[in-house]
Amino acid sequence: MKRSELNRIIGEAIAFVEGRGLCFPEFAKWGPERWARLTEGERELVDNMLGWDVSDFGGDFARTGLLIFTFRNGNFNHRGVYPKPYAEKLLLVGDGQELPFHFHWSKMEDIINRGGGDLRITLYNSDEKEDFAGTDVEVTIDGCRVTVPAGGDIVLRPGQSVTLRPKQYHRWIGVPGTGPVMLFEVSSTNDDTVDNRFHSAQSRIPEIEEDEPAKYLLFCDYKKVVPALPPLE
Numbered sequence: 183m184k185r186s187e188l189n190r191i192i193g194e195a196i197a198f199v200e201g202r203g204l205c206f207p208e209f210a211k212w213g214p215e216r217w218a219r220l221t222e223g224e225r226e227l228v229d230n231m232l233g234w235d236v237s238d239f240g241g242d243f244a245r246t247g248l249l250i251f252t253f254r255n256g257n258f259n260h261r262g263v264y265p266k267p268y269a270e271k272l273l274l275v276g277d278g279q280e281l282p283f284h285f286h287w288s289k290m291e292d293i294i295n296r297g298g299g300d301l302r303i304t305l306y307n308s309d310e311k312e313d314f315a316g317t318d319v320e321v322t323i324d325g326c327r328v329t330v331p332a333g334g335d336i337v338l339r340p341g342q343s344v345t346l347r348p349k350q351y352h353r354w355i356g357v358p359g360t361g362p363v364m365l366f367e368v369s370s371t372n373d374d375t376v377d378n379r380f381h382s383a384q385s386r387i388p389e390i391e392e393d394e395p396a397k398y399l400l401f402c403d404y405k406k407v408v409p410a411l412p413p414l415e
Contacts, residue, residue, distance in 0.1 A: 183238050183388045189397040192234055195249055195274050199364065202297060209233060210251060214396055217407045225411050230255040230264060231401040235374065239282060239383045246383075248281050249274040252401070256371030258288075260414050269372050273365040275301060278358040282383035285351045289377055291369035294343040299360030301338040305330050306351040312379060314351060321345060351381060 196206060209227055220228065227233060235250040236243070250273055256266035275281070277299060285308055295301055307315040319330045322345040323338075330336060337357065338344060346352055356363045378386060387402050399407060 183236065183243065184391045184393045185396055186394045187243070188236060188390065188400070189394065191236065191243070191249060192398045195251075198274070198362065199272065202364065206251070207253065211398070214399060214403075214407050217399055217404065218409065220408045220411075222411060226264065228401075228404045228408050228411070229260065229414065230257050231374065233404075234398055234400050235402075236388055236400055237386055238388050239386070240388075244276055244279060246280050246282065247276075248279075258371060258373045258376070263414050267371055269367070269369045271367040271369075273367055275299075275354065275356040275363040275365060277356050277361050280355045281353060283351050283353040283381035284383070285349050285379050286372065286377045287379060288348055289369050289372040290345070290347055291367050291372075292343050292345050293338065293354075294366045294368065295338040295340050296364045296366050297340045298363045300340075300357040301354050301363050301365065302335050302357050303338065303344065303352050303354045304333060304335050306332050308349045308351055308379075312349075314381070319350060321347075321350070 196210065199206070210233065230252075232252045232255060235252065236247070237250075238247040250271055253270045253272070254266065255269040257264035273293075283304075283306070293301075293303075305319040305321065307317050307319050309315040314332065316332045319332065319334070321328055321330065321336070323336065324343055328336065336344060374386070380386065396403065
């Protein structure tokens with residue numbers, strides 16, 4: 183992805199979300215100069231990968247991709263320092279935009295449609311080889327158990343939510359013609375660098391062409407900008 187595209191996508195996302203009455207924390211709008219002044223007392227932002235994250239899976243973002251903002255998270259590797267057992271994320275899905283099939287080995291998550299369009303989710307259990315199983319999938323939609331045949335769909339309309347358990351494959355798409363979807367994810371602590379099992383998609387973290395200066399940073403940019411911090415004990 184080009185940095186100019188990332189700047190535009192994040193700027194539009196901020197306008198979209200704040201236009202619906204929700205506010206971001208200050209660090210959502212920090213530029214590289216502010217990140218370069220990060221202090222020891224602010225290191226949780228970096229250690230727990232808070233902030234912006236974008237995936238285009240090596241292709242056309244508008245067709246296949248996801249924009250994420252992580253508000254809060256614990257830490258897989260330093261639970262003593264960061265004992266928080268939960269995470270909260272904003273997930274923005276474009277009209278007709280797809281997130282490919284994947285599951286999480288450890289993370290349990292609630293996906294909540296907070297407004298905008300409809301979200302269609304296709305579900306499979308995984309088998310012992312981490313492929314699609316042919317068994318029915320059981321999920322909970324707003325506290326009600328629902329059984330879906332292998333490869334079947336559910337649709338989350340604004341206000342609805344679903345609980346997804348570890349090792350349940352899911353793919354979603356913003357239902358074309360219904361508009362962009364504003365999702366929130368409430369989950370157990372997660373680490374997107376080690377807890378995503380994509381069925382076939384590649385390039386989870388984008389390669390960035392620096393065609394203009396960054397207005398915002400992705401969590402994968404932090405190591406290039408943030409000053410070195412002492413190791414965690």
